[in-house]
Amino acid sequence: MSDPTHNINPHYKKHPAVSYTVDQCKHGIADQNPAILSFLISKAESRIPKDHELLYKVLQDIEDTGHSRVIALSGAPGVGKSTFANSYGQYLISKGLKIAVLPVDPSSNISRGSILGDKTRMEDIVTSAQVYIKPMPSSLSVGGVAPASFLATHICRLAQFDYIFLETVGVGQSEYEARHLADLFLLLLQPGGGDDLQGIKRGIMEMADILLINKADGELESSARNSLDAYKQSLRLMLPNTYGWKPKSGLYSSVSDKYNADLSSYIESYYDYMSSDDRLISLRERQNLHYFDTHYKEILIQQLLQSNNLRAAITDLRNDIQDQKIYPYIALQKLKALALS
Ligand SMILES: Nc1nc2c(ncn2[C@@H]2O[C@H](COP(=O)(O)OP(=O)(O)OP(=O)(O)O)[C@@H](O)[C@H]2O)c(=O)[nH]1
Ligand SMILES: [Mg+2]
Structure with a gap:
């Protein structure tokens, strides 16, 4: 069998992703710099928390x-x-x-x-x-x-x-x-x-x-x-x-x-x-509130689900429901108590 790596360029190096500092980003926004705008928009598309930390600092x-x-x-x-x-x-x-x-x-x-x-x-x-x-x-x-x-x-x-x-x-x-x-x-x-x-x-x-x-x-x-x-x-x-x-x-x-x-x-x-x-001011205010209202629950839920205790409790409660050890309503009440504790 032929060696599948034979045509890989041994000198090939992956280009490091371009990155900018917070200050560069701020100037880039002020200058309408397309590379920096695209960099920031790519961060906006990201699911990585660090990317959003950067956006937070910049914006x-x-x-x-x-x-x-x-x-x-x-x-x-x-x-x-x-x-x-x-x-x-x-x-x-x-x-x-x-x-x-x-x-x-x-x-x-x-x-x-x-x-x-x-x-x-x-x-x-x-x-x-x-x-x-x-x-x-x-x-x-x-x-x-x-x-x-x-x-x-x-x-x-x-x-x-x-x-x-x-x-x-x-x-x-x-x-x-x-x-x-x-x-x-x-x-x-x-x-x-x-x-x-x-x-x-x-x-x-x-x-x-x-x-x-x-x-x-x-x-x-x-x-x-x-x-x-x-x-x-x-x-x-x-x-x-x-x-x-x-x-x-x-x-x-x-x-x-x-x-x-x-x-x-x-x-x-x-x-x-x-x-x-x-x-126009009122329209834009309403849009900002709409954005906040549509997403704050999602953020809070994600935050809560990061707790290992809660995740483990959800798994246990699901098992208990399957084994008919607990009613789903009671399971939800237990989960609520745990989330509030
Ligand atoms: N005659 C004529 N043709 C047009 C005009 N505007 C667009 N077209 C043609 O209509 C077709 C579709 O144009 P697009 O601009 O791609 O349409 P779009 O709404 O952006 O399409 P999507 O992004 O796929 O939703 C192309 O073949 C254009 O050349 C116009 O004002 N006059
Ligand atoms: Mg189009």
Whole structure:
């Protein structure tokens, strides 16, 4: 049998993982340094407690000035979210603005193999120094106690990008997650849908602050106009959101520049509206509380389960239940007493 190690380079050394000090990270955030931002976001994706200790040290005393505008980009797969980020991104860059584009729920993006696709769709902005696009996560183990998308958004806020776009996977849970992270929920729709909601759940449509019929160009332009009329009808029947904002709707196309100014005026009017009466402050406060409320139980449970005594007691109680030595209710009461002791 041939030696399986014969073609391994004996001089090969694994590169040590790049690491940065707390101070370097703080400066990196202030400078919007992409390598450091990606380093920190990878820590946010980690389940290793040490990584979160580092994040804690880096993030704890950097002030969030509230400058960044966080926009969720939602819509069914293939509707053109990444191409939109490229096209509207170019428009923002031309105004001297700095932007970050982050995927929400990157693990499901990877399983659908579209992150690479997303990056190629953003080819015009990917090399710009004014743009940070979060690279593919190094592993699929996204998670830990804090969802990485919250922390990634938070890190980009602290870096004070003018705009942060959160591209969702377009279906289900990630839309709701994005709604809890973003100031503004922008929904892209395919032309030709009319009032059937094209598989977009009504709940998602109701979250939209701005709704665009995308691909309003070439052969699709007239059907995009028809769709817009139909959507305007159904939007009229919808109640304004919690803050009293009535969603705006319009056309968009990533192959021309012609709708960018309109969209920009919709976005401005949304922020004008939300900035008055402290609505935006209140929205962001609610989002922070939502994040805390969703995760503190998980943290406390994890903390408790680190106790060997409790883990052993759970094993014993389960055995006793199986052997019919104890009722499950009594077992829970015993466990509670133990946890409180
Ligand atoms: N004609 C036209 N085609 C577009 C436009 N925007 C996107 N497309 C095309 O639509 C396809 C999907 O675009 P993407 O930007 O990858 O769509 P996406 O919503 O990011 O897709 P996922 O990330 O897979 O959910 C590509 O073939 C684009 O070239 C547009 O404004 N006009
Ligand atoms: Mg995409």
